[in-house]
Amino acid sequence: MTRLGVGIATVGGAGFFPFAPGTVGSAVGVAIYMVTRHWSALPQGLLLAAITLVGIWAAGVAETALAREDPGPVIIDEVAGQLVTLFLTGVGWSGALVGFLLFRVLDIIKPFPARQFERLHGGLGIMADDLMAGVYGLALMMLLLRWWPGAW
Numbered sequence: 785m786t787r788l789g790v791g792i793a794t795v796g797g798a799g800f801f802p803f804a805p806g807t808v809g810s811a812v813g814v815a816i817y818m819v820t821r822h823w824s825a826l827p828q829g830l831l832l833a834a835i836t837l838v839g840i841w842a843a844g845v846a847e848t849a850l851a852r853e854d855p856g857p858v859i860i861d862e863v864a865g866q867l868v869t870l871f872l873t874g875v876g877w878s879g880a881l882v883g884f885l886l887f888r889v890l891d892i893i894k895p896f897p898a899r900q901f902e903r904l905h906g907g908l909g910i911m912a913d914d915l916m917a918g919v920y921g922l923a924l925m926m927l928l929l930r931w932w933p934g935a936w
Contacts, residue, residue, distance in 0.1 A: 813866025
């Protein structure tokens with residue numbers, strides 16, 4: 785089970801990319817979004833919930849296996865956060881790029897209460913701050929879509 789958990793948490797080993805593994809995780813999130821963006825709300829929501837729940841478990845397993853708190857190679861949290869940022873937006877590549885950049889900035893600066901969520905233990909703590917950054921990203925995406933509906 786440890787090997788499976790680490791494999792999921794590192795998104796098949798992509799988290800071991802030698803630089804910017806979080807950015808790689810966000811890119812994976814964009815790729816998943818592009819494949820699923822035409823899905824209705826229920827399947828998109830179920831996919832996001834499944835990635836989040838499995839991610840909480842897997843991130844906790846990986847944290848123990850890698851013997852580090854919030855290990856860098858764990859990028860399932862970035863995948864989930866990126867998917868939250870793009871959830872039900874229906875944007876194409878240009879909008880997804882904007883969402884990608886928004887999420888990366890928010891994931892780095894971790895506005896309140898995202899930074900506080902890092903204090904939660906185990907997989908939940910690893911996932912929660914990125915999910916919160918994703919919520920902020922989604923709010924900003926919705927505002928941008930409202931202000932410039934034809935730009936995406």
